[in-house]
Amino acid sequence: MPHLAPSARPSRSSRALVESLLARADIRIDGARPWDMQVHDAAVFDRMLAQGSLGLGESYMAGAWDCERLDGFFERLLRARLHRQVQPARMAWHALRVRLFNRQRGERAWTVGQAHYDLGNDFYAAMLDPWMAYSCGYWAEADTLEAAQEAKLDLVCRKLGLLPGMRLMDIGCGWGSLMAFAARRHGVSCIGVTVSREQAAFARERHADLPIEVRLQDYHDLDPATLGGRVDRIASIGMFEHAGRRNHRAFMQVLERCLAPDGLALLHTIGRNRRDAVPDPWIDKHIFPNGDLPSLGQIGDAIDGLLVAEDVHNFGADYDRTLMAWHANFEAAWPRFAAQLGETFHRKWRYYLLSCAGAFRARELQLWQWVLSPRGVRGGWRRPRGS
Known part of the structure; x- marks a missing residue:
């Protein structure tokens, strides 16, 4: 039985207890509103209480419950902080593993590439924008996913102050969106690093006409000696979430040793x-194995004495719109992949995209862009207009 707040100790059936908890978030079981939970198998209540979010998600994958608007369901659930009130005993072991073991070094560093990013380039091309950018778009002046992703790439390049002839290294380069944008628009040469074979193959083929080198490599092994000297700029977009708290400092040490003394990095x-x-x-378990989202304080600890924080920019609310756009693309393209991937995957991916959209909408998750320098920008760094 999970640990519950004193006022929520079980005294009735599992269904009654779950109903009372969900009521705090204005969610009803078998209600008529889009964010209400439609239950098909009463076993879901025991799984929710015994396994928390793991039981809730796996029950959805199995078809035990539905919800017309999962994003709205999770926005309400997280705003009410119900995830902090139900803490199954098995979560203690999960938390201990995260804190005691380095789950992102050695062979484990490659796990997320194989499990998530190597699902298939055709699959991601159907879900993402033409740039193949798999990270938060910048929607300040955009009204389409493509425009939001192009605005994000432009924002990164302007914050880095890219100039023709510079060398840019992209740690966690994905399918090469930033490198292609920077090379075409700003005349820079690029080195990209990824742990996904599918991403590396795609980027090399698609951008063969550009001054881009793509390496299938763990970022821990990056060193100026193998890069042909220090680089002028470093970007890392959507990769630090996989580094893990026990490797935050090592990641920042890579930035410090690979970056020119007057260089800039964007995280x-x-x-x-x-x-x-x-x-x-x-x-x-099901989406990003060994992932570990950092806190603001953990990033601050990691750069302590190594790098200067020139700027921190939060536009996490934009991830809600990005995820909803990906979900629309995914559902529209699903008939092409249904036979190959199956309905359990369909429900899993829908749950992933919409639960994350709800989390950003509830402001439980954030999206930060940090601008970092090795020694501080002489005279100060200035955020570009429009950012």
Whole structure:
């Protein structure tokens, strides 16, 4: 039985207890509103109480319950902080593993590439924008996913102050969106690093006409000696979420040793509001194995004495719109992949995209862009207009 707040100790059936908890978030079981939970198998209540978010997510994958608007369901659930009130005993072991073991070094560093990013380039091309950018778009003046992603790429390049002839290294380069944009628009040469074979193959083929080198490599091994000297600029977009709290300092040491003394780095990462938070067990098992979202304080600790924080920019609310756009693309393209991937995957991916959209809408998750320098920009760094 999970640990519950004193006022919520079980005295009736599992269904009654879950009903009372969900009522705090204005969610009803078998209600008529889009964010209400439609239950098909009463076993879901025991699983929710015994396994928390893991039981909730796996029950959805199995078809035990539905919800017309999962994003609205999770926005309400997280705003009411119900995830902090139901803490199954098995979560203690999950939290201990996260805190005691380095789950992102050695062979484990490659796990997320194989499990998530190597699902298939055709699949991601159907879900993403033409740039193949798999991170938060910048929607300040955009009204389409493509425009939001192009605005994000432009924002990164302007914050880095890219100039023709510079060398840019992209740690966690994905399918090469930033490198292609920077090379075409700003005349820079690029080195990209990824742990996904599918991403590396795609980027090399698609951008063969550009001064881009793509390496299938763990970022821990990056060194100026193998890069042909220090680089002028470094970007890392949507990769730091996989580094893990026990490797944050090592990641920043890579930036410090590979960056020219007058260089700049931009770190674009999802983050949590609480230092002591642990990865969601459902996301950890089914979507991003060994992921670990940082807190603001953990990033600050990691750069302490190594790098100067020139700027921190939060536009996490934009991830809601990005995820909803990906979900629309995914559902529209699903008939092409249904036979190959199956309905359980369909429900899993829908749950992933919409639960995350709800989390950003509830402001439980953030999106930060940090601008970092090795020694501080002489005279100060200025955020570009329009950012």
